[in-house]
Amino acid sequence: MNKEKKEEILKTPKGMHDILPEEGRWWDKVRKATEKVTEFYGFQKIETPILEQAVLFSRTVGEDTDIVQKEMYTVKTKSGDTLALRPEGTASICRAYLEHSLSKAAPMQKFWYEGPMFRYENPQAGRLRQFHQIGLEVLGGVADPMYDAQVIIAMYRLLEDLRIKNITLRINSIGCKVCRPAYKRQLQAYYKNNLKKLCGDCNKRYKDNPLRLLDCKNEKCQPYKEDAPNFFDKLCSSCSTHLKSVLEYMDELGVPYILDNQLVRGLDYYSKTVFEFYAEGENSWALGGGGRYDYLMEMLGGKATPAVGGAFGVERIVETMKSQGVSLPERTPKKVFIVHVGDLAKKKALKIIEELRHAGISVTEALSKDSLKAQLKAADKEGAAIALILGQKEIFEGNIIIRDLKNSLQESVPTERMVEEIKKRLK
Numbered sequence: 001m002n003k004e005k006k007e008e009i010l011k012t013p014k015g016m017h018d019i020l021p022e023e024g025r026w027w028d029k030v031r032k033a034t035e036k037v038t039e040f041y042g043f044q045k046i047e048t049p050i051l052e053q054a055v056l057f058s059r060t061v062g063e064d065t066d067i068v069q070k071e072m073y074t075v076k077t078k079s080g081d082t083l084a085l086r087p088e089g090t091a092s093i094c095r096a097y098l099e100h101s102l103s104k105a106a107p108m109q110k111f112w113y114e115g116p117m118f119r120y121e122n123p124q125a126g127r128l129r130q131f132h133q134i135g136l137e138v139l140g141g142v143a144d145p146m147y148d149a150q151v152i153i154a155m156y157r158l159l160e161d162l163r164i165k166n167i168t169l170r171i172n173s174i175g176c177k178v179c180r181p182a183y184k185r186q187l188q189a190y191y192k193n194n195l196k197k198l199c200g201d202c203n204k205r206y207k208d209n210p211l212r213l214l215d216c217k218n219e220k221c222q223p224y225k226e227d228a229p230n231f232f233d234k235l236c237s238s239c240s241t242h243l244k245s246v247l248e249y250m251d252e253l254g255v256p257y258i259l260d261n262q263l264v265r266g267l268d269y270y271s272k273t274v275f276e277f278y279a280e281g282e283n284s285w286a287l288g289g290g291g292r293y294d295y296l297m298e299m300l301g302g303k304a305t306p307a308v309g310g311a312f313g314v315e316r317i318v319e320t321m322k323s324q325g326v327s328l329p330e331r332t333p334k335k336v337f338i339v340h341v342g343d344l345a346k347k348k349a350l351k352i353i354e355e356l357r358h359a360g361i362s363v364t365e366a367l368s369k370d371s372l373k374a375q376l377k378a379a380d381k382e383g384a385a386i387a388l389i390l391g392q393k394e395i396f397e398g399n400i401i402i403r404d405l406k407n408s409l410q411e412s413v414p415t416e417r418m419v420e421e422i423k424k425r426l427k
């Protein structure tokens with residue numbers, strides 16, 4: 001006899017995860033805290049498509065970056081367009097800002113977003129192929145260091161509100177069009193004689209993106225970083241004053257920071273301020289990061305527009321909350337539980353649930369269970385205060401039993417008085 005082939009159970013693609021209901025409670029906590037913080041600091045929510053034209057990212061994130069070179073998921077459409085699953089959020093927000101002429105509404109605007117991002121990385125703890133970001137952006141107006149400070153402070157407060165401890169903020173300046181080229185040349189001159197001893201990636205960086213030599217995590221490149229020329233000495237006066245002001249704001253607001261002259265970021269569009277948040281003593285990865293990107297709008301064909309922003313990785317925040325022992329609020333139990341006995345009662349129960357919904361009373365059930373005992377056990381597990389019991393007899397008499405689950409006292413009441421009686425007992 002031919003045995004029917006059993007289909008294998010499919011799994012999520014590598015580096016991508018389901019967020020099951022229990023896990024989702026952590027995400028809700030992060031989302032609620034984000035909504036509160038962004039509302040307070042005046043950021044408006046914005047949503048953009050998950051797919052964008054691939055060129056949006058090659059032009060802004062940078063043709064030579066790992067994200068564009070190695071990690072972007074691209075899709076060729078039937079009509080021949082090349083789209084990409086967004087690897088980050090900032091470029092899309094700027095695209096939307098230009099496409100809809102949002103600058104006309106107000107010279108300076110603040111936006112926040114949340115959603116999945118995609119990077120074809122080597123999956124490991126804290127590094128996924130589909131991950132989620134929460135980002136904040138301040139677009140337009142003037143390049144005032146006050147806005148750099150406000151993005152940083154809003155992000156810092158969000159971590160505090162989520163009860164994340166030992167927050168470390170690292171800040172640096174990566175200069176501007178005026179001072180960066182000379183610093184890059186200086187870095188190249190410093191590394192030139194050691195190229196053979198550096199990793200393959202660094203040899204590539206040396207040519208295409210020398211700032212990122214400072215970002216290498218490879219063991220064999222570490223000794224050379226220590227004595228690399230310091231950008232602080234080479235910043236032009238505008239960048240130097242800007243950095244000083246951001247740091248003064250941090251001092252004034254009481255936000256501790258580490259000035260880290262080796263902090264450069266994996267995206268090309270940054271200028272002046274860059275920053276990252278860590279939870280010290282936890283994992284080595286950054287919880288979030290960001291910076292100023294005054295040239296990005298021009299890369300997209302817009303006018304020169306000052307802008308600054310940052311983003312958190314939600315998975316990393318949730319992981320840190322768990323490992324630091326942050327607690328979740330207790331679930332609020334549904335107070336009323338409906339219990340049926342027999343098929344007729346099961347049918348009637350659905351109608352009663354609707355009546356209660358109409359009366360604004362939240363109710364839960366275990367209609368899939370038939371035994372009275374199993375249903376009462378489920379009511380107890382839920383922590384309900386009242387069970388409404390409906391059997392054949394009650395249906396014929398037009399009644400329902402209201403049982404107090406604390407003292408097990410019960411009373412049969414006419415169904416038309418049910419809502420009134422429940423409300424009285426729940427008071």
Ligand code: AMP
Binds near residue numbers: 088290312315
């Ligand atoms: P970035 O867009 O690279 O500046 O990243 C901002 C934040 O997003 C990081 O600090 C992480 O928290 C998070 N993130 C970036 N890439 C990943 C990834 N592959 N997996 C999980 N989180 C990520």
